[in-house]
Amino acid sequence: MQISEVAKEFDLTTDTLRYYEREGLIGPIAKGKNGIRNYTENDLQRIRFVKCMRAAGLEISFLKRYLQLFDEGDKTVKERREILVEQRKILKEKLDAMQEAYDRLNYKIDLYDKNILDKNLM
Amino acid sequence: MQISEVAKEFDLTTDTLRYYEREGLIGPIAKGKNGIRNYTENDLQRIRFVKCMRAAGLEISFLKRYLQLFDEGDKTVKERREILVEQRKILKEKLDAMQEAYDRLNYKIDLYDKNILDKNLM
DNA sequence: ATATCACTTAGAGTTTACTTCAAGTCAATA
DNA sequence: TATTGACTTGAAGTAAACTCTAAGTGATAT
Numbered sequence: 151m152q153i154s155e156v157a158k159e160f161d162l163t164t165d166t167l168r169y170y171e172r173e174g175l176i177g178p179i180a181k182g183k184n185g186i187r188n189y190t191e192n193d194l195q196r197i198r199f200v201k202c203m204r205a206a207g208l209e210i211s212f213l214k215r216y217l218q219l220f221d222e223g224d225k226t227v228k229e230r231r232e233i234l235v236e237q238r239k240i241l242k243e244k245l246d247a248m249q250e251a252y253d254r255l256n257y258k259i260d261l262y263d264k265n266i267l268d269k270n271l272m
Numbered sequence: 273m274q275i276s277e278v279a280k281e282f283d284l285t286t287d288t289l290r291y292y293e294r295e296g297l298i299g300p301i302a303k304g305k306n307g308i309r310n311y312t313e314n315d316l317q318r319i320r321f322v323k324c325m326r327a328a329g330l331e332i333s334f335l336k337r338y339l340q341l342f343d344e345g346d347k348t349v350k351e352r353r354e355i356l357v358e359q360r361k362i363l364k365e366k367l368d369a370m371q372e373a374y375d376r377l378n379y380k381i382d383l384y385d386k387n388i389l390d391k392n393l394m
Numbered sequence: 395a396t397a398t399c400a401c402t403t404a405g406a407g408t409t410t411a412c413t414t415c416a417a418g419t420c421a422a423t424a
Numbered sequence: 425t426a427t428t429g430a431c432t433t434g435a436a437g438t439a440a441a442c443t444c445t446a447a448g449t450g451a452t453a454t
Contacts, residue, residue, distance in 0.1 A: 152431085168432095184431080210412095238377045245367070250327075
């Protein structure tokens with residue numbers, strides 16, 4: 151699969167895909183003799199993972215570390231698990247903060263709908 | 273209340289507080305004759321709001337717009353409501369994406385715990 | 395009286411994650 | 425044959441949100 155198709159499929163730009171590769175999150179993607187990238191199903195799976203995690207705000211540096219360990223094989227299982235647990239914690243905290251803001255927005259909008267606004271409260 | 277106390281209370285730096293003021297999110301904070309900021313309860317309420325929304329990833333530019341409208345009084349009620357609804361939608365989408373990533377992390381960690389790992393799946 | 399500390403300002407610097415640019419290759423189509 | 429379009433590269437540029445620096449003021453502690 152060619153880079154432009156992958157980009158379309160995942161709603162990423164080709165620049166972003168090359169950037170991820172440069173950063174070591176994915177690939178190196180095999181290239182045909184014309185030098186053009188050809189993404190395998192495995193590559194796509196990895197991009198799926200990266201996209202999901204990036205959408206949740208996990209940092210490139212973590213993903214890079216994790217995926218590098220992944221490529222090193224079984225001996226890194228323990229460290230990988232630790233990283234995941236750590237990231238889950240960070241993510242949970244963010245989720246909670248966002249839920250709180252979401253609830254607050256809902257409450258606020260409700261006040262606007264009911265026309266009960268306090269001049270001093272945002 | 274002095275800037276350093278406010279910073280401590282909200283776990284922000286004094287630089288961030290001055291930055292927010294410069295950007296028009298809060299204040300202008302009244303200053304004593306020595307030129308030192310003195311935060312009122314109203315200022316703190318506003319910082320509370322800003323902090324909550326920033327923690328959820330809402331952009332400075334939105335907060336600035338919203339709070340400026342707020343300061344313009346009742347005639348901006350309709351527009352303010354619209355902004356809140358729009359931001360709620362953005363926030364909901366992010367929340368869903370994060371929940372998905374969170375579930376995925378949980379699932380993954382579970383696989384690590386049960387020692388069922390697929391060489392090809394991150 | 396002198397040093398320390400919290401504060402002030404304007405403005406420059408940093409980090410993260412892209413995004414754009416310039417210059418070039420290669421295959422296919424008008 | 426010429427030009428169009430997708431690809432390649434390395435490197436420079438950008439946006440958002442801080443974060444830090446330098447130079448200075450003024451009140452308090454030794």
